[in-house]
Amino acid sequence: MNALIVYDSKFGNTEKIAKAIAEKLSSYGQAKTVLADKADPQELGNTDILIIGSPTQAWRPTEPVQSFIKNIPEETLKGMHIAGFDTRFRKTRLLTGSAARIITKRLEKKGAGTIIPPESFFVSGMEGPLIEGEEKRASEWAEMIAEKKIK
Ligand SMILES: Cc1cc2nc3c(=O)[nH]c(=O)nc-3n(C[C@H](O)[C@H](O)[C@H](O)COP(=O)(O)O)c2cc1C
Numbered sequence: 001m002n003a004l005i006v007y008d009s010k011f012g013n014t015e016k017i018a019k020a021i022a023e024k025l026s027s028y029g030q031a032k033t034v035l036a037d038k039a040d041p042q043e044l045g046n047t048d049i050l051i052i053g054s055p056t057q058a059w060r061p062t063e064p065v066q067s068f069i070k071n072i073p074e075e076t077l078k079g080m081h082i083a084g085f086d087t088r089f090r091k092t093r094l095l096t097g098s099a100a101r102i103i104t105k106r107l108e109k110k111g112a113g114t115i116i117p118p119e120s121f122f123v124s125g126m127e128g129p130l131i132e133g134e135e136k137r138a139s140e141w142a143e144m145i146a147e148k149k150i151k
Pocket of ligand 1: 008
């Protein structure tokens with residue numbers, strides 16, 4: 001398995017989730033994290049699972065994440081396994097929105113296949129911190145991805 005985790009993070013919380021995911025996945029194969037504005041959407045190489053995460057800001061992913069997704073060629077995404085996650089407030093999704101759902105929908109629209117439903121990890125305030133246990137939950141989510149992938 002060769003996993004690439006592309007993420008954005010203003011205050012560091014989404015980054016912690018991205019790293020927890022990568023750490024778990026690295027016990028199954030290669031797993032690399034890269035910031036969305038440093039990632040090259042034309043160069044996904046031999047990635048076979050692309051995981052994209054963003055803070056939810058104004059109900060949607062941040063600009064670098066949106067533009068990364070927009071610039072991935074459709075040929076690259078055809079048949080690629082993807083998963084989306086976000087961080088946001090722990091309130092009803094109708095109030096908070098969810099970047100992960102938008103990420104997933106946009107990638108599906110471009111031909112990718114979702115391997116696991118979008119997931120949200122929660123912060124207790126605008127700048128964090130993550131609610132206790134969220135990094136562990138991210139690690140478990142990653143484990144589910146790995147298990148689906150190697151089946
Ligand atoms: C400009 C801005 C807009 C935000 N809008 C939302 C929102 O619509 N829904 C939500 O749940 N949280 C919102 N938040 C809180 C962020 O989700 C929170 O800052 C983020 O999860 C922290 O992750 P980070 O440390 O990786 O940036 C917003 C935060 C900022 C700075």
